[in-house]
Amino acid sequence: MAQPIIEFKNFGFQYDAQAEPTLYNIDLAIQPGERVLIAGPSGSGKSTIASCINGLIPFSYPGRCTGSLTVDGVDAPNASIFELSKHVGTVLQDPDGQFIGLTVGEDIAFALENQCVAQPEMKQTVERVARLVDVENLLEQEPHALSGGQKQRVSLAGVMVDDVKVLLFDEPLANLDPAAGKQTIELIDQVQQKTGATVIIIEHRLEDVLWRSVDRIVLMGEGRILADTTPEALLAGNQLAENGIREPLYITALKYAGVSLEAEKKPAHVDTLRLTEQDKAAVRTWYQQTVARPQAPAAAPLLEVKDLCFGYSEGVTNLRDVSFTLNEGDMVSIVGRNGAGKSTLAKLICGFETPRSGSVWLNGRNLEGDTIKERAAHIGYVMQNPNQMISQSLIFDEVALGLRTAKLPEDEVERRVNEALTICGLYPFRKWPVSALSFGQKKRVTIASVLVMQPKVLILDEPTAGQDFRHYTEIMEFLRSLNQKGYTVIMVTHDMHLMLEYTSRALVFNQSRMIGDLTPAELLCDSTLVEQAALKETSLFTLAQKCGIQPPEAFVQHFIDYDREVRDKWQTV
Structure with missing residues (x-):
């Protein structure tokens, strides 16, 4: 067997700022050319392992290392970041944080300029890596003006100019629409095939990463390696669910149907999944079970958008002829490709931008003359x-x-703040500093600061981005409880799981227009809309087809209702 390109031996690490180690007794060997997915809940040590590999630890994040770590023959804890950068290229979760140059070409050339590479050689190298990641036609464009998928390609090109042997991706899908995420995984696959580089991916979106094969999945938990095995072996067991990692939806559906999963059935991909006729019959039987689906009571119209048009600059239209009506108590997703107009719509509803034409109505009243402050009394926005x-x-x-800015009496401020904190589960922490809270708790603080103004509508932009399954569930169940208290909730999201599990309606955007208003199950079984809006068909659609179930959207809806019933029973235990 070849010498591992990355090898941890009894490795441990403790940050100087923490009382306990973050990594314990890590033994991990990664061979040249392998593709490894590192998964685990937040705080499990995934990012710390990545920072040890690329040299950020211990130099940017000081602490004490024990054991040994070698990266391409280099003693990593005792090497410089510069030295390790010759061996490891890192693509961050947010590509904007990596851009240096004013153009794509300048950004790719940045490392070469630092090395004083001659201009002819530099130009040749930039053009070579640009062709490798298919951005050779973007070299004169500004990096920040690109789409999310294009930004990922430019970031990847920027770290490949050194012919690194290891490519490390830290949550590369977190800010991408489903189609761009799919393209990113395909890009990683193509680049590895062309270069033979070792690829390490850290990601919460397990099902999306498995769109292309990985050799191994390393499952982390509380600073230790819980599993180091093939995707087939891991998905056939229960370790993912037991450790707070979302399984692919088709795996959950098969388990609900009582189908036994073994590695031999190739469960890592729904397309290659090997089901027996008995397995398919079990899925059909489960599908035919009756699930009590609560009927939403008839509600009055609350928010109306009529023929809304808007452009950020003259001659450009970012939103065109958008019309829809939301009722009291709705919980709705706004979905579509990056740059389709989703966040722009939210800004227009809140009054942050002024439409060219059209109008926004609340409770039958045109909000055209209202200031941002006046709208905020009825419409809350959470970034x-x-x-x-x-x-x-x-x-x-x-x-x-907000209440003090409005000069309310202090006794009224205290009453309403305590009420909002109680709703958000934060009342026991009311005297705490914000800095002592987790990311999810801070999210609740921002929601409480909006709820205290007693709005009728709550708009949230990507409420679960970058969250592991436990924190995702915590935030979404909380928002669901608010919705059940009568709040109308609108979520701008790329998360198709969120849309399926928590909303009954999806507003679909593409190229500045709203192209669909339908149920999530219907949307993710409509191949035309999925393609137009840069979404991704749910794996439940493919499973339904494999099992001969028609129409597939009814199967998807059955899964949503059954899964909700299971969750509700679990929460009451």
């Missing part, structure tokens, strides 16, 4: 990153800020 919304040191003061 994707809570740190961008928080300005106060203490939780109580943060939630009270």
Whole structure:
């Protein structure tokens, strides 16, 4: 067997700022040319392992290493970041954080310029790696103006100019629409086939990564390796679910149907899944079970958008002729490709931007003359990153800020803040500093600071981006409880699981227009809409076809209803 290109031996690491180690007794060998997925819940040690491999630990994040780690023959803990960068290229979760140059060509050339490479050689290298990742036609464009998938390609090109042997991807799908995420996984596959590089992927979206094969999955938990095995072996067992990692939906459906899974059935891909006739019959029998589906009571119209048009600059239209009506108590997803107009729509509803034409109505009243402050009394907006919304040191003061700005009496401020904190499960922490909270808890603080204004509509931009399955479930069950209390909830999201599991309606956008208003199950079984909106057909659709179930959207809806019933029973235990 060849010498491992990466080898941890009894490796441990403890950050200087923490009382306990983050990694314990890591023994891991990765062979040249392997493709390895590292999975695990937040705080399990995945990112720490990555930072040890690329040299950020211990130099940017100081701490104490034990045991040994070699990367392409280099003693990593005692090497410089510069030296390791010759062996390991890292593509971050947010490509914008990696861009340096004013054009794509300049950005790719940045490392070569630092090395004082001659201009002819530099140009030749840039053109070579640009062709490798299919961005040779974008070299004169500004990196920040590209689509999410194009940005990932440019980031990858920037780390490949050194002919690195290891490519490390830290949550490469977190900010991408489903189609761009699929293209990114295909790109990683193509680049590895062309270069033979070793690929390490850290990602929560397990099913999306498995769109292309990986050799192994390393499952992390509480700083230790819980499993190091093939995708088939891991998906056939229960370790993923037991450790808070979302299984692919088709795997969950098969388990609900009582189908036994073994590695021999090739469960890592729904397309290659080997089901017996008995397995298919079990799925059909499960599908025919009756699931109590609660009927939503008839509700009055609340929010109406009429013929809305908008452009950020003259001659450009970012939103065109958008019309829809939401009822009181709706929970709705807004989905579509990056740049389709989803976030722009949210800004227009909140009054952050002024439409060229059309109007927004609330409870039968045109909001055209309302200021942002006046709209905020009825429509709350929660940004994707809570740190961008928080300005106060203490939780109580943060939630009270809007009321105090409105000069309400302090006794009224205290009553409403305590009420909002109770709804959000934060009342026991009301005197805590915001800095002591987790990301998910900070998200709740921002929601509480909006709820305290008593809005009728709550708009959230990517409420679960970058969250592991446990934190995703925590945030979404909380939002569901708010919806059940009467709040109308609108979510701008790329997460198709979120859309399927928690919303009954999807507004679909493509090229500045709304092209669909239908149920999530119907949407993800409509190949035309899926392609237009840069989405991805659910694996439940493929499973239904394999088992001869028609129409597939009815099977998808059955899964959603059954899964909700299971979750509700589990939560009441």
